[in-house]
Amino acid sequence: MAFNLLTAPWLEVRRASGVRHSVRPCDITDRFDDDPILALDFPRPDWNGALTEFLIGLCALAMAPEDADDWAERFAAPPTPDVLAKALASFVGAFDFDGDGSRAFQDFDPLAHLEVKPLNGLLIDAPGENALRNNSDLFIKRGGAAALCLPYAAAALITLQTYAPAGGAGHRTSLRGGGPLTTLMAPRRAAAKAATLWDRVWTNVPDQDEDARRVKPDAAFPWLAATRTSAKGEMITTQAGSHPALAFFACPRRIRLVFADDVACGLGGATGPGAIGLRTQNYGANYLLWRHPLSPYYRQDEKSDPLPRHPGSGQANYGDWLAWWGFNGFPAIPVSLWGNRRSKIASLIDTTDGIDVFGFDMDNMKARQWLAASVPWIPTRADAGPALQDAVTRTIAAADAAARAVALAAKIALYGERRETGYQLPKNRKLDAIREPGDRLWRETEADFRRHLGALRDCLKDGEADTQDLAATWLLLLRSHALDIFDETVDLDGLTDKDPRRLLWARDRLIFEFSRHAKAGVRKALGLAVAATVQQRKAP
Numbered sequence: 001m002a003f004n005l006l007t008a009p010w011l012e013v014r015r016a017s018g019v020r021h022s023v024r025p026c027d028i029t030d031r032f033d034d035d036p037i038l039a040l041d042f043p044r045p046d047w048n049g050a051l052t053e054f055l056i057g058l059c060a061l062a063m064a065p066e067d068a069d070d071w072a073e074r075f076a077a078p079p080t081p082d083v084l085a086k087a088l089a090s091f092v093g094a095f096d097f098d099g100d101g102s103r104a105f106q107d108f109d110p111l112a113h114l115e116v117k118p119l120n121g122l123l124i125d126a127p128g129e130n131a132l133r134n135n136s137d138l139f140i141k142r143g144g145a146a147a148l149c150l151p152y153a154a155a156a157l158i159t160l161q162t163y164a165p166a167g168g169a170g171h172r173t174s175l176r177g178g179g180p181l182t183t184l185m186a187p188r189r190a191a192a193k194a195a196t197l198w199d200r201v202w203t204n205v206p207d208q209d210e211d212a213r214r215v216k217p218d219a220a221f222p223w224l225a226a227t228r229t230s231a232k233g234e235m236i237t238t239q240a241g242s243h244p245a246l247a248f249f250a251c252p253r254r255i256r257l258v259f260a261d262d263v264a265c266g267l268g269g270a271t272g273p274g275a276i277g278l279r280t281q282n283y284g285a286n287y288l289l290w291r292h293p294l295s296p297y298y299r300q301d302e303k304s305d306p307l308p309r310h311p312g313s314g315q316a317n318y319g320d321w322l323a324w325w326g327f328n329g330f331p332a333i334p335v336s337l338w339g340n341r342r343s344k345i346a347s348l349i350d351t352t353d354g355i356d357v358f359g360f361d362m363d364n365m366k367a368r369q370w371l372a373a374s375v376p377w378i379p380t381r382a383d384a385g386p387a388l389q390d391a392v393t394r395t396i397a398a399a400d401a402a403a404r405a406v407a408l409a410a411k412i413a414l415y416g417e418r419r420e421t422g423y424q425l426p427k428n429r430k431l432d433a434i435r436e437p438g439d440r441l442w443r444e445t446e447a448d449f450r451r452h453l454g455a456l457r458d459c460l461k462d463g464e465a466d467t468q469d470l471a472a473t474w475l476l477l478l479r480s481h482a483l484d485i486f487d488e489t490v491d492l493d494g495l496t497d498k499d500p501r502r503l504l505w506a507r508d509r510l511i512f513e514f515s516r517h518a519k520a521g522v523r524k525a526l527g528l529a530v531a532a533t534v535q536q537r538k539a540p
Contacts, residue, residue, distance in 0.1 A: 002096040003150045003273070005104055006058075006088050010151035011051065014041040016192065022151065025058055026084035029198045036196040042155055043267055045370055046124060049182060049358045050159035053294060055201045057248025060293075061220055062087040064208040068337070071207070072344035078198050094221045097154050098259050098273075105157050107254040107281065108227045116258050116277040120145045122156035124165060124179075124360055125367035146276070149265035153257060153275035164252050165362045170231065170282030172252035176292050176308040179362035183296055183324050183332045185377065187342070188350035195354075203341070204334040206293045209244040220245040222285060227254060230286035238289040247292045254284040291330075298329030306330060311361040311371040314435075317442035318449050319400055321375050324357050327389055331380065339383030353377035376453060388460045391467050395452060395474055397525040399445060402478040405513040405522065406485050407438035413490045413506035422509070423502050437489050445481055452477075471526045478522060479514040486510055 003010075009022045017035045028037055040048040063079075065071035079087070095104045102108060120126045123145055148156060164171075165178035174180060185203045186195045218224055220243040228237055239247075256279045263274035289305060291297060297306035309323055322328050326335060335355060342353065357373045381389055408425075411434050416423035452474055459465050490503055513521040516531045524530050 002099040003154075004092060005095040005097055005154060006092045008150075010154065012041045012151070013037045013197065014039055016194065016196075024081075024085075025055060026088055027081045028055065028201065029078040029084065030081050032078050032196070032198065036192055036198070038194055039197055039200075042152075044155075044159075045358070045372060046159050046163065046360065047152075047155040050162040051155055052184070052197075052200060053162060053182065053248060054158055055197075056204050056294070057245055058088060058091075059201055059205045060248065061217060061245040062091065064205055066208050068207075068340045068344050071202070071205075071341055075199070075202055075341075075345050076348060078202070091217065091221075094218060094224055097150065098257075102223050103256070104221070104223060105154075105161050105249070105251055106223055106256050107251070107284070108223055108225060109254075109256075109281075111254065111256045111279040111281055114279040114281060116279060118146065119148060119153070119257075119275055119277050121278060121280070122148075122153070122160050122255075124160060124163060125370075145266045147260070147263040147266055147274050149263070149268055149270045149272060149274040150259075152265055152267055157255065157257065160255075161251050161253055163360055165360065165367070166365050167253070168282070168365070170284075171280075172230065172284050172286050174252055175247060175250040175287040175290050176295050177310065178364075179310055179360035179367070180292070180295050181309040181311050181324070181357065181359040181371075182294050183335055184294065184356045185334045185338050186354045186356045186374070188352060188354070190348060190350050193350070200356075203338070204294060206244075206333045207337065215243045217243070217245075219243040220249050222246070222249065222251045228285045229254075229283050231283035234283075236286045236288045238287075239291065240289070247290060250285065250287055252284050252287060254281040255279070293333040296324060296326045296329055296332050296335075298323065311359045311369075313361060313363070313368065315439060315443075316371055316373055317439070318375070318446050319396055319403075319442060322393065322396060324355065324375060325378050326380075327378075327393060335377070336380055338377060339379050376450065378453075378457075385463060387464050387467075388456060391456050391460065391470075392453065394471070394525060394527050395449070395456070398471075398474060398478060398522050399442065399449065401513070401520075401522045401525040402482050403438035403441045405510055406441055406482040407434060409486055409506045409510035409513075410434055410437045410489045412509070413486070413503045416502050416506065418502075423505055434489075437485050440485050441478070441481055444485070445478065448477055468528070471528055475514060475522060475526055475528065479511075482510060482514070483507070 006025055009024050011025060012020065012022050014020050015035050015037050020041050023030065030037065040051050042048050097104050162174060163179055164174040166173055184200060186200055187203055188195050189199055228235060230236065257275040258277040258279065259273065260276045261273055262271065263276055264271050265274060291306060292308060295308045297308055299306055312320060325331060354374050355377050357375060359371055361368045361371055378392060379388060411425055412423050415425060417426050455470055456467060459467055459470060486507060512518055514523065515521065516523060
């Protein structure tokens, strides 16, 4: 009998009681009132992220809500496993994972003429062939997936198809490009004191798309028909004319797994049927011009098409939250829907709404890190008017100005050269030579920012209000942190082997950036009053 992704209990989950076991997709609401399932519990965070998206896609296909009222009914009274099973029943035939026929998330063609490659290629953070050949996989562990049990093979393949990075000539990236950023609403149900798996899935199901009614549901599953290839300028697959749910089931990689009856899973240790290798062909489906519902988007310019956000390099900070909220672009669709939906179920949820953000930070084909963060939800302009978003944007702009100021001051203190008007960095010194002072300011003020965010929301909950006092408080807090970080970085006590005038001038310059006289300082970023004339800083 084929291993079926809808009828087999293969999803590893964790309940509120701490019990861990495996369930079918339709069982995610099992024992919801006394011991709900809180989250998926696979051994890799990228699998948990991709499979949460998989569950959202299934619900979007089988029971997408017509509007906020329809959505709220199922949030208040989650469907039983039997109801979910009936809703998914018509799709069961499309989700066989092994066997001789079509295989879920695999190529329509058996690819039998191709050589079998190591199964490790399913893991996004596994080293590529060149890295293995050149022994350059310094930070990425090789091995570990010579064989995978069927649940883990399915999890790995779905994750690869969902987040596919660049993979060489013709090996297509995911529908959102390589290593996309996902933002999911994660409300906390008051009764459970936590976000359950059902809440996380259902909250992120978009409203029913009118176009979906005119397309057969099977059109959402590319493995049921001949593969759309993209070699030699062949067709691209765009959202226009496609089933909207294809966003959740797209297959940019042409892969067929090779199975065996008795294998030892390299990650879980279980023995039994599993995958031992894969065949792959390049030039699979090339997805362009899509708006995936679970990612924020932006435009490079007014004439360009929206592009999906991706995790940035380096450590994320609350300066990145503007993009995740969609303030400077377009939020993920569930994030934009949340204000209206939330008003329907406000009595059922905790006041601390959150957004879970995750995705691979990719450098072309190399995974540098897995980003996972939880940030507060901010009402959109449509929900709360422009005042809150403008105040939050100014608050973050001030933190950015302070981080830049302390980093530059530290660089000048350590490396500055005397000029007629003061001290400047030498031309051969890169501006990012010292990033730590700025990074520290972001890290050390995040808790303060979260509290400040709450104060802004309280102040502006009834609309327009004067936030000048809050802005002044934030200015003083940033100034205090910046000076402390500068003093610790530069070590003013060790003046004997440094130019003391340079160090003191750099500190004075940092103080100046918080004053009324700085032309583009922290006060201006906050929208606080600045002096009409600008003082010039001269060397002592």
